[in-house]
Amino acid sequence: MKKIGQTLLLAILITGCKNEPKQESTVIDEVKQEQIITSIYPESITKVFNAHGNIEQWNKMNTLSFTMTKPTGKEKTTKDLKTRAELIETPTYTQGFDGETLWINEKDGNAYKGKPQFYKGLMFYFYGMPFVFGDDGISYEETEPLVFEGKTYPGILISYEAGVGESSDDQYKIFYDAETGHMQWLGYTVTFGKAEGSPDFHFIRYNNWQTVNGLLIPKSIDWYNYENNVPTEKRNTVEFTDVVLSEKVLDKAMFSMPEGATVID
Structure with a gap:
């Protein structure tokens, strides 16, 4: 035994x-x-990603929504982060993209006078900083730092492979705090509808952040006037409320074109 x-x-x-x-x-x-x-990813952009909660945490998310208050009322954007389907709801119209079809649904006889192809994904892109620069088809290079009010911000030049996105000739520059790694500025060109790239960089300041689901994302952003490709003085502020960032997968039907809506070619 x-x-x-x-x-x-x-x-x-x-x-x-x-x-x-x-x-x-x-x-x-x-x-x-x-x-x-x-x-x-290169070391510099990795430092920025990590300072905002890291790209792996962002990649776990499936849904993002946020609201902006405009003169015409509240505008709510809901985004499927994997398919990039989108729904933009306003008092006068709804704009949707189901992953293939872009559509506009006007309300109460209000004629839509915007540019839906240009606006599709635009505010999501500005809001999803810096993590949208983790997408495929992106190239990263060091660029000259930005000096603003006596402080120097290291820079990363972002460009796209041909055929990526609606305007693959667009270029972006991220400028970040050398100590914290937090993104502080975005420089961007606008080439939509143009035959070639633009040399002019517009500027948005990112210095008001909030933590949602482990990620540091914008609470508000400031558009700046610019001269000689550097920012000068603040022009306006856009605030974001009712922010949701979640692993929940949305029903794809919410992005489908409703009866009476108009397809945008």
């Missing part, structure tokens, strides 16, 4: 030793996977 007891105890100990390394290996594999994902 004593020998049987010793044999049984030895078997239990061996079984326990076999199980422990598997748990440790799983943890190591997860760390390695995170390092692999992060390593596909």
Whole structure:
């Protein structure tokens, strides 16, 4: 009986030793996977991503929504972060994109006078900083820093491979705080509807952040006037309220074109 007891105890100990390394290996594999994902980006943009909660956390999210208050009333944007389907709801019209079809649904006889192709995804892109620069088809380069009111901000030039997005000739510049890594400025060109790229950079200041679901995202942004491709004085502020950033997957039907809506070619 004593020998049987010793044999049984030895078997239990061996079984326990076999199980422990598997748990440790799983943890190591997860760390390695995170390092692999992060390593596909240059060090500078990785520093910015990490300062805002890291790109891996952003990639877990499926839904983003936010509201802006405009002179005509509240404008709510809802975005599927994986398919980039979008719904923009305002008092006078609704604009939608189901991943393939762009549509406008006018309300109460209000004629829509905007540019839906240009506006599709526009505010989402400005709001999703800096994480939208983790998309595929993007190139990163160092650029000259921005000096504003005596402070120097290191810069990253963002450009796109041909055929990526609506305006692949667009260029962006992120300027960030060298100590914290927080994004502070965005410079961007506007090439939509133009035959070639633009040399003029517009500027948005990002210095008011909020934490939602582990990610540091804008609470408001400031558009600046510019001269000689540098910002001068603040022009206006856009605030974001009712922000939702979630892993929840939305019903695709919410982006579908309703009866009576107009397809935008």
